[in-house]
Amino acid sequence: MTDVKLDLHMENMYLVRYGEFLFATVNPTEIVAEVWGTQFINDCPQDAWDAVDTDAIAKEKGATICIRNGPRYWTLDLIGKDGQPDPLVMEDFQGLPMRLIASVTIPIEALKMGGYLESFVDRKSFFAWNKGRRIFELINPDGKRYVMQALSQAIDPTMNEEKLGKLGDVLKMPEGWRFETRVLEEQLNCDTRYEDACVLQDEFQNSYCAY
Numbered sequence: 001m002t003d004v005k006l007d008l009h010m011e012n013m014y015l016v017r018y019g020e021f022l023f024a025t026v027n028p029t030e031i032v033a034e035v036w037g038t039q040f041i042n043d044c045p046q047d048a049w050d051a052v053d054t055d056a057i058a059k060e061k062g063a064t065i066c067i068r069n070g071p072r073y074w075t076l077d078l079i080g081k082d083g084q085p086d087p088l089v090m091e092d093f094q095g096l097p098m099r100l101i102a103s104v105t106i107p108i109e110a111l112k113m114g115g116y117l118e119s120f121v122d123r124k125s126f127f128a129w130n131k132g133r134r135i136f137e138l139i140n141p142d143g144k145r146y147v148m149q150a151l152s153q154a155i156d157p158t159m160n161e162e163k164l165g166k167l168g169d170v171l172k173m174p175e176g177w178r179f180e181t182r183v184l185e186e187q188l189n190c191d192t193r194y195e196d197a198c199v200l201q202d203e204f205q206n207s208y209c210a211y
Contacts, residue, residue, distance in 0.1 A: 004189065006126055009080035010040070014133070015161065018150075019044030019070035021054065021098065023063035024106075031106040033067070035121070036091065036098040044071050048096040057093050069205070072150040075164070077133060080126035082193050104199075114203040116174050118210070120196040127190040127209065134183050136164050138200070138208050141176030146200055146208035147188060155204045164206075171202055 024033040038044040049071060058066035089100040102123040109117055116138075127149060129135055136148040153159050168179035190197070190211040198210040 003187075004080070004126060004128075004191070006080035006082065008082075009078055009126075011078050013074045013079055014077050015073045015075070017043045017071055017073050019049050019068070019072065019096075020101065021052075021057070021093065022067040022069055022104065023058060023061045024065050024067055026064045026108075029108055031108065033104050033106065034061075034063075035069075035101040035104055036093070037069075037101045038096070038098055039101065041090070041097050041099055044096075046071070052094045052096055068154060070152060070154060072152050072154075072207070073160075074150050075129075075136065075148045075161075076127050076150075077130040078126075078128040080128070081124060082126075114172075115201040115205070116177065118198050118200050121192075121199055122196050124193050125197070126193055129184055129188040131184050131187050133188075134165075134181060135188065136167065136206075137180050137182075138173070138202065139178050139180060144210060146198075146210050147190065148206055148208050149190075149199075150207045152201075152205035152207065159204060159206070167202075167204075167206075171204075173202075 018037055018039045020035055020037040022033040022035055024031045054066035054068060090097060102121050104119055104121045106119045107117050138146045151159050151164060165181060171179055173179065188211065190209050199207055201207050
């Protein structure tokens with residue numbers, strides 16, 4: 001449990017499964033997307049996930065494209081927020097219920113490079129990794145650290161906790177980047193309740209946030 005005072009929080013999130021759809025509008029420099037997800041509703045059943053026609057639901061939502069983001073598994077321990085619970089905005093996407101999570105802006109270059117470029121997410125959340133938790137980090141050439149918040153099975157369906165320990169051996173990182181894993185000696189917090197979260201992905205679509 002965190003020492004930070006939060007109005008709402010969910011513990012025991014490590015390796016909880018979820019999936020997201022990004023309803024994106026594309027322009028020459030960036031992608032702006034609404035993020036819908038199964039978090040706290042269901043565990044993104046594989047059959048239901050596979051059955052959704054993303055072209056059809058993108059058209060229904062008036063988006064340029066619907067991007068599958070997942071399935072994913074959290075690699076953090078706690079998610080929190082301040083204030084009253086957000087109004088629950090839900091839709092059923094061809095049998096897969098989801099709720100509106102956030103909005104995100106993604107540079108076009110990030111897609112071309114396969115990751116390693118920052119995006120910004122308006123999610124107003126507090127993330128925490130417990131003392132004693134093994135974490136996985138990307139470090140850019142300037143020493144800025146990004147801790148993995150969720151692993152993805154979108155590219156490698158066999159991606160799991162065991163594979164994360166050896167991820168540094170297979171990542172094709174830009175020059176000057178490095179991957180590290182360590183066990184926390186104290187709780188690690190990523191507090192984006194009052195500012196946009198700075199996030200990025202590797203080429204396997206594992207997601208990380210700056211802290």
